[in-house]
Amino acid sequence: MRYSLKFPTLPISSVPTMPLTPSFSVPCPDVESLDAILPEEPLLMMGAGPVPIPAAVAKANTIVINHLGGTMAKVVGQVKTMARYVFQTNSKWVLGVAGPGSAAMEMAISNLAWSGTRVLSIKNGFFSERMAEMGRRVGADVSILDVEDRAVASLETVEAALRRVRPEIVTIVQGETSNTVWNHHLKDIAALAKAAGALVIVDAVCTLSTMPLEMDAWGIDAVITGGQKGLSSIPGVSLVAFSEAAWERVKHREQPNAHWCLDASLAENFWHNAGYHYTAPVSGVLALHEALRLVCAETLEKRFARHLKCSVALQEGITALGLTLYTPQACRLNSVVGIEAPQGLSPGDICGHISRQHQVEISGSFGLPIVRIGQMGEQCREHNLFRTLHALGRTMVDLGVAVDLPAGVAALEKSLSGGARPSVR
Structure with missing residues (x-):
């Protein structure tokens, strides 16, 4: 037995068609490319994360x-x-x-x-x-x-x-x-x-x-x-x-x-x-x-040593600038270093200036009067420390805070060169 399938046909006029020029209620936006949004010089990520990646x-x-x-x-x-x-x-x-x-x-x-x-x-x-x-x-x-x-x-x-x-x-x-x-x-x-x-x-x-x-x-x-x-x-x-x-x-x-x-x-x-x-x-x-x-x-052993050395050096450089570390040494975290914002400045003032003028990103916190500098992974490289400390010192000078920038850089160099002996953590 043969079966024949027949499908109904529709007149051309009744077949739905896609309009050649559809009407959208939401217009196509005109946005900038990332090249236009991002700074010309890449930001050095020295806040509480994310960090630079290899x-x-x-x-x-x-x-x-x-x-x-x-x-x-x-x-x-x-x-x-x-x-x-x-x-x-x-x-x-x-x-x-x-x-x-x-x-x-x-x-x-x-x-x-x-x-x-x-x-x-x-x-x-x-x-x-x-x-x-x-x-x-x-x-x-x-x-x-x-x-x-x-x-x-x-x-x-x-x-x-x-x-x-x-x-x-x-x-x-x-x-x-x-x-x-x-x-x-x-x-x-x-x-x-x-x-x-x-x-x-x-x-x-x-x-x-x-x-x-x-x-x-x-x-x-x-x-x-x-x-x-x-x-x-x-x-x-x-x-x-x-x-x-x-x-x-x-x-x-x-x-x-x-x-x-x-x-x-x-x-x-x-x-x-x-x-x-x-x-x-x-x-x-x-x-x-x-x-x-x-x-x-x-290896973890070498990585722990690098983090401790770099963080302690940064802490000593910050102290020598004349700024105050937020947490007592006995319970101070090495991975993220907290610095009290000088009187009259907000964390936003400091973070905004150091980013705009020096392309270094550091962090505020969650309602606390501090700024934070990360010491995690790729942040813990000596060239990053010198650039960040100098940028922090210059930011303070620009914002009217009396700091001793040469003393801060010298303390950082001394610690990294072995002049300071960090306690083992």
């Missing part, structure tokens, strides 16, 4: 490959291996995050805490408060251990809070960039938390690879970091590492994670099974690979 990282960030192919699987495998060295962990559970360091922070918290989870957040600045807020948003019962500005929590205070709250999770920032405080009791606080039966989440966004952090040896259960600081990679691709104990909690939670993209169980499919979760930020992962490779080539 040529190998920049080159990798221009490449796109298949996010599910064999090449990508090999790249991801090497990223995890190198990250374990930088985190100092043997845990299998290293994951990348398509997002800033705050997304990695939210991945850690949203996977380990949920409705009713008791969380103790040690708060001594803006970013430690952010972890507490993320805990509240997933329904956790968050208690705050509030620490005075420019100070760290004492072990006695932490121990008392642990007894009072009986937390399942403790959150703490190793380097609080908002006020440039270094939580130097981190190792001992982690030990107290573990003895109390709590898992420990550490924000190491500005400190990982700039100063010691030993995830396994210190008993830390989740460490988060961003690419755009100590690792000297691009913003927008971050890392998180979970301990075996933390991963057990992730896999056996009864409540599903409200964050689909940040669900570690789903992310496992891409980062550990070469499968699909979502389209990975391929170029960013390649950039992160090269950044980690450069860290491994330098």
